[in-house]
Amino acid sequence: MKVIKHSFDGVIVGAGGAGLRAAIEAAPHMKLAVITKLYPTRSHTGAAQGGMSAALANVEEDNWNWHAFDTVKGSDYLADQPAVDILCKEAIDSVVELEHWGLPFSRLENGKIAQRRFGGHTVKEGEAPAFRACYAADRTGHMILQTLYQKCVSMGVTFFDEFQVLDIKIDDGVCKGVIAYEVATGDIHIFEARAVTFATGGFGKIYKVSSNAHSLTGDGPGILYQKGIPLEDMEFYQFHPTGIYRLGILLSEAARGEGGILRNKDGERFMERYAPSIKDLAPRDMVSRAIATEISEGNGAGPNNDFVYLDLTHLGAETIKQKLPDITDFVRTYVKIEPINDPIPVQPTAHYAMGGIPTDVNAKVLSDETGTVLPGVYSAGESACVSVHGANRLGTNSLLDIVVFGKRAGQSMVDYVSSTKPMTLSDNAAEDLTNKIENLMEKDHSLEFSVPRIREELQDTMEENAKIFRTEESLEKQTEILSDLRDRYQNVTISDKGKVFNTELLEAIELEYLLDMSDTTVASALHRKESRGAHSRVDHVERDDKNWLKHSFAFKNGDSVKLEYKDVELGNYEPKERKY
Amino acid sequence: MDVKVNILRYNPETDRKGHWEEYILEADPDERILDLLHKVKWFDDGSLAFRRSCAHGVCGSDAMVVNGENMLACQVLVKEVSTPIKIEPIRGLPVIKDLVVNMDSFFDSYKKVMPYLINDGEPGERERLQSPEDRDRFEDTTKCILCAACTTSCPVFWTADTYVGPAAIVNAHRFVFDSRDNASKQRLEILKDVDGAFRCRTAFNCTSACPRGIQVTKAIEDVKRETLTIN
Numbered sequence: 001m002k003v004i005k006h007s008f009d010g011v012i013v014g015a016g017g018a019g020l021r022a023a024i025e026a027a028p029h030m031k032l033a034v035i036t037k038l039y040p041t042r043s044h045t046g047a048a049q050g051g052m053s054a055a056l057a058n059v060e061e062d063n064w065n066w067h068a069f070d071t072v073k074g075s076d077y078l079a080d081q082p083a084v085d086i087l088c089k090e091a092i093d094s095v096v097e098l099e100h101w102g103l104p105f106s107r108l109e110n111g112k113i114a115q116r117r118f119g120g121h122t123v124k125e126g127e128a129p130a131f132r133a134c135y136a137a138d139r140t141g142h143m144i145l146q147t148l149y150q151k152c153v154s155m156g157v158t159f160f161d162e163f164q165v166l167d168i169k170i171d172d173g174v175c176k177g178v179i180a181y182e183v184a185t186g187d188i189h190i191f192e193a194r195a196v197t198f199a200t201g202g203f204g205k206i207y208k209v210s211s212n213a214h215s216l217t218g219d220g221p222g223i224l225y226q227k228g229i230p231l232e233d234m235e236f237y238q239f240h241p242t243g244i245y246r247l248g249i250l251l252s253e254a255a256r257g258e259g260g261i262l263r264n265k266d267g268e269r270f271m272e273r274y275a276p277s278i279k280d281l282a283p284r285d286m287v288s289r290a291i292a293t294e295i296s297e298g299n300g301a302g303p304n305n306d307f308v309y310l311d312l313t314h315l316g317a318e319t320i321k322q323k324l325p326d327i328t329d330f331v332r333t334y335v336k337i338e339p340i341n342d343p344i345p346v347q348p349t350a351h352y353a354m355g356g357i358p359t360d361v362n363a364k365v366l367s368d369e370t371g372t373v374l375p376g377v378y379s380a381g382e383s384a385c386v387s388v389h390g391a392n393r394l395g396t397n398s399l400l401d402i403v404v405f406g407k408r409a410g411q412s413m414v415d416y417v418s419s420t421k422p423m424t425l426s427d428n429a430a431e432d433l434t435n436k437i438e439n440l441m442e443k444d445h446s447l448e449f450s451v452p453r454i455r456e457e458l459q460d461t462m463e464e465n466a467k468i469f470r471t472e473e474s475l476e477k478q479t480e481i482l483s484d485l486r487d488r489y490q491n492v493t494i495s496d497k498g499k500v501f502n503t504e505l506l507e508a509i510e511l512e513y514l515l516d517m518s519d520t521t522v523a524s525a526l527h528r529k530e531s532r533g534a535h536s537r538v539d540h541v542e543r544d545d546k547n548w549l550k551h552s553f554a555f556k557n558g559d560s561v562k563l564e565y566k567d568v569e570l571g572n573y574e575p576k577e578r579k580y
Numbered sequence: 581m582d583v584k585v586n587i588l589r590y591n592p593e594t595d596r597k598g599h600w601e602e603y604i605l606e607a608d609p610d611e612r613i614l615d616l617l618h619k620v621k622w623f624d625d626g627s628l629a630f631r632r633s634c635a636h637g638v639c640g641s642d643a644m645v646v647n648g649e650n651m652l653a654c655q656v657l658v659k660e661v662s663t664p665i666k667i668e669p670i671r672g673l674p675v676i677k678d679l680v681v682n683m684d685s686f687f688d689s690y691k692k693v694m695p696y697l698i699n700d701g702e703p704g705e706r707e708r709l710q711s712p713e714d715r716d717r718f719e720d721t722t723k724c725i726l727c728a729a730c731t732t733s734c735p736v737f738w739t740a741d742t743y744v745g746p747a748a749i750v751n752a753h754r755f756v757f758d759s760r761d762n763a764s765k766q767r768l769e770i771l772k773d774v775d776g777a778f779r780c781r782t783a784f785n786c787t788s789a790c791p792r793g794i795q796v797t798k799a800i801e802d803v804k805r806e807t808l809t810i811n
Contacts, residue, residue, distance in 0.1 A: 039683065041726050042631075042639040056707075099707040102697025102760070104715065104722050111709030136722070142638065143722065150696035184676055213633040249636045329793075330636060333655060334610075445626075452622035496627035498593050501677040504626040 001434050002187045005427065008033045009417045011178055011193040013165045013220060016043035017141070017402035018381025018409070019199035020148035022363075025410025026195075027157045030417045033191060034157060035180055037164040037215065037506075040149050044201055044213045045402065048141025049327060050254035051133030052399035053121060054091035058112040059131035064088040065572075066123055067132060071397060072573045074120040074283045075390025076533035076543065078233070078551070081571025083361050087388045087397070087404050094403045095134050103147040105136050106323075116323075117257040120283035120394040126580070129257075129281050133396045138252050138326045144399055163189060164506055167433045168196060168223055168377070169425055173367075175376030176423040179430045181437075183506070186499030188430045188437075194423040195413040197378040198224065198357060198365075199406065203517040205455075207350035208463040211243055211250035220383040221357050222513025225520070229367055229374065230553040230564070232385040233355035234517070235524035235535045238393055239468050241287040243349025245307045247334055251327045251346060253395040255312060256280040258323050262287070263309045263343060264294050265301040270308075275580040282580045285392040285534045288348040292468045295347075302345065309343035316340075348468060353517075354393055354534065355524075356385040358553065363409035369553040369566040376416055380409040387551060390568075391533020440508055445495040451507045454488055457481075458511075458518060466522050471538045475526040482519055486559060489515060520554040523561035528552065545575050583607045584664035585616055589678050591627065598675070602664075609659035613646055613667070617653060617679075630679040637791055640727030643670050644679050650729040650789035670732035672741060686728050689744040693752035693770055698763035714759040721754040721799050723792040730786035730796050736779050743779045744771070746786040746796045753799040756806055768807045777804045 009030035055062040067088040106114040118133040136143040167179040177192040198220030204212025242251040274290040275282035357379040358366040365377040465478035496504040530544035590598035631641040637655040645668040673681040731745035786796040
C-alpha cells in the first residue's frame with residue numbers, strides 16, 4: 001500500500017457546520033488541513049431545515065436567559081447549565097456573524113432577520129411559544145453549510161476531499177496526528193498534526209428508520225472509543241416526531257411552528273391531551289412519545305394503524321410555498337401527496353445523538369468522568385457531548401451548537417498550537433491501519449459475513465429493541481444480539497479487492513463504528529433505571545433526580561462496556577417537573 | 581415487480597473501456613433509483629461504485645444519467661422511469677470508476693467566480709438590513725447544491741470544458757443580485773470573458789436537469805444582461 005506523509009499543525013476531521021466553523025477560526029493562525037470523507041457541501045448540516053435559535057428579539061421581546069431556561073427544561077435538566085448559558089448568550093453574535101458572511105436569511109418587512117416559532121422555545125419561561133428561530137425558508141442548514149464553505153473558499157482553506165480518517169495517533173497521552181484513506185486511489189496518508197478536531201456528525205444509521213445520511217456512522221466517536229476514550233450520555237438519542245412514513249425523511253418542526261397540526265386516525269388533535277399549553281410545539285421527545293402511544297393504543301392511521309398525520313392543509317398555498325417549500329417538495333416527490341390539499345403520513349424517525357465524545361466548553365476532549373483533558377484533541381457539533389442538550393435537544397439548537405462550539409474548537413486549536421512544538425510521526429505510523437485493511441482484503445468473500453447482512457440486522461433490531469420505549473427485557477435481548485453481531489463482524493468480508501473507490505471496504509470499517517455506537521447506547525440505556533428526556537423506560541417511568549441527575553460515561557472494556565458517572569452541573573434552574 | 585437495469589460499468593484497474601452490465605432486480609415501484617443501486621451493491625456486486633449520502637435530494641452526491649437525462653438517483657422513483665433503466669455517469673467529466681466522476685474541474689470553475697460575499701464596509705454590531713424584495717431577487721439561485729447535473733447536461737460544456745458552465749454562473753448570480761455584495765463588477769468581468777456566460781446557447785438542458793428546480797437558463801440570461809451594465 002502506498003503511504004504518503006503530510007505535516008500540518010492542525011487537522012479538522014469533517015467539513016459540516018462545526019468543522020468548517022472551526023476551520024475559519026483556526027486557518028489564519030496555523031498550517032491547517034480539513035479532511036472530509038465527502039465533498040464539504042455534501043455534509044448533513046445541509047439537510048437541516050427549520051432554523052437556528054437566538055434571542056434577537058426581532059419579532060417580539062426576548063432575551064437569552066429565556067432561551068437558556070427553555071434549553072435546560074427541554075434537556076430534562078440533564079444539560080450542564082454553564083454550557084447552556086454560553087450557547088444561548090453567544091447565539092446572538094453567531095447569527096449576526098453568519099449574516100455578515102453572507103447567509104441569506106429570510107427577512108421581515110423592516111429588513112431584519114425573520115424569526116419563527118419552534119418546539120419547546122417560549123417567552124417568559126413557558127408563557128407562550130416564542131419567535132426565536134432565525135431561518136432561511138426551510139433550508140437553513142443548507143444556507144449555513146454553503147455560507148461557511150464560501151467563507152472557507154474565500155480564505156483559501158486547504159481541503160482533502162474524499163479522504164476518510166480511520167485512525168488517530170496518540171502517544172503517551174499526547175496527540176500526534178491522524179491516518180486517512182484516499183477514496184479515489186486507496187492510498188494511505190499520514191497527517192502529522194498536534195491539534196486534531198473531530199467534527200464528524202452523528203450516527204443515526206444504527207437505526208432502520210432515520211433522517212440521517214448514509215455517511216452518518218459515528219466515525220469520530222468510534223475512532224476515539226476504540227482508543228479508550230469514553231462516550232458520554234449515549235442512552236439519549238432523539239427521535240424526530242415527523243419523518244415521512246417508512247422513509248424517515250425529515251419534515252421540519254417548522255411545519256408545526258408555522259401552524260401545522262398532528263392528527264390521529266380520527267382526525268383528533270391528540271397533542272392537546274399530552275401538552276395542553278403548547279400542544280404540537282412540545283419538545284420532540286414528548287411529541288414522539290405521544291405518537292408512539294397513539295399508535296400502540298390503536299389510534300394510528302392506515303391499514304396497519306402505524307402512522308399519524310401532519311396536517312398543513314389549513315395553512316394555505318402561499319404560506320406553504322414561501323415558508324415550507326422544500327419539505328412539501330419532499331412529500332410530493334416521495335409519497336406523491338399534495339400537502340396543500342391532503343395531510344401527510346408521518347412517524348418518528350431517528351434523528352440526533354445528544355451523546356457523543358465528552359468535551360468541556362472549549363471543545364477539549366475529556367478522557368474520563370473526572371474531567372481529565374486529552375491534550376490536542378477536540379470535538380464539536382453532533383459528534384461531541386458538551387453537554388448543552390442533556391437528555392433531549394430542542395429544535396434549532398443543533399445549528400447553534402455547531403457554530404458556537406465549532407468556533408470554540410478552532411480557538412482551542414490556535415491556543416494549543418501556539419504554545420506547543422510540532423509533532424512527528426514515524427513512517428510506519430499507518431501500520432495498524434494498513435494491517436486492518438490488508439486483513440479485510442485477503443479474506444475470501446462470503447455472503448453470510450457481508451457488511452449489508454450484518455448492518456441490516458443491526459438496524460432492524462436496534463429499531464425493535466432500543467428505540468423510543470425501552471425495557472430491561474428489550475435491552476437485555478439487544479445486548480445479546482449485539483454480542484452475536486460483534487462475533488460475526490470479526491469475520492466480516494468484502495468482495496471488492498480493488499484500490500479505486502472501494503466504498504465497500506469503507507462500509508466494512510464504518511460498520512464497526514456502528515456496532516460501537518450501538519453497544520454504548522444499549523449498555524447506557526440498560527443501566528439508567530429512570531425515564532428522562534429521550535430515554536423512556538417502561539419499567540422505570542419516573543425521572544429520578546436523587547440517583548440519576550448525572551451524565552453517563554461509557555468506556556470500552558474488552559468486548560463489553562464499562563459505565564462511570566459524573567454529576568450534572570446545575571446553575572440558575574433547579575430541576576422541576578417538566579410540564580408543557 | 582422485476583426491473584431490468586443496465587449500468588455502464590468501468591473499473592480502471594481491469595477495464596480498458598466501459599461496458600454495460602444488466603441486472604434483474606426485485607423492486608417496489610415506490611423505490612428510488614438509488615435503492616436499486618444499493619441492491620446491486622449490497623446483494624450482488626459490492627464493487628459497484630457511486631456516490632451518495634443524504635438520499636433525499638439535498639446533498640448533491642448522486643447526479644447521474646438515467647435513461648439519457650441528468651437527475652439525482654435519490655430523487656426519482658422506479659415508477660417514474662421507463663424500463664429497462666439505463667444508468668450512466670454524468671458526461672463531460674473524467675470517469676474514475678463506474679458512476680463516479682472526477683469533480684475537480686467543476687469545483688475549480690465554481691471557485692473562479694468568487695462565490696462568497698464581498699463587502700468591505702463596516703457591517704456594524706447587528707445584521708445588515710435587506711428588504712424581502714431585495715432578498716427575493718436571488719432566492720432561486722441560493723438553492724444550488726453543486727451536484728453538477730446542470731453543467732454536465734450542457735452541450736457547450738461537452739465540447740468546451742473551459743466554459744465555466746451553468747453551475748458556476750448560478751453561483752455568481754447568487755452574489756451579483758445580493759444587495760449586500762459589492763463585487764458584482766469583478767464577477768461580471770470574469771463572466772464577460774470568452775469562457776463566461778456568453779458561451780451559453782440557451783439549450784435549456786440545465787433548467788430541465790436541475791433537481792432543485794432552479795431556473796438556470798434564466799439566471800444565465802440575467803447575468804448576461806447585467807454584464808451589459810458594466811464598462
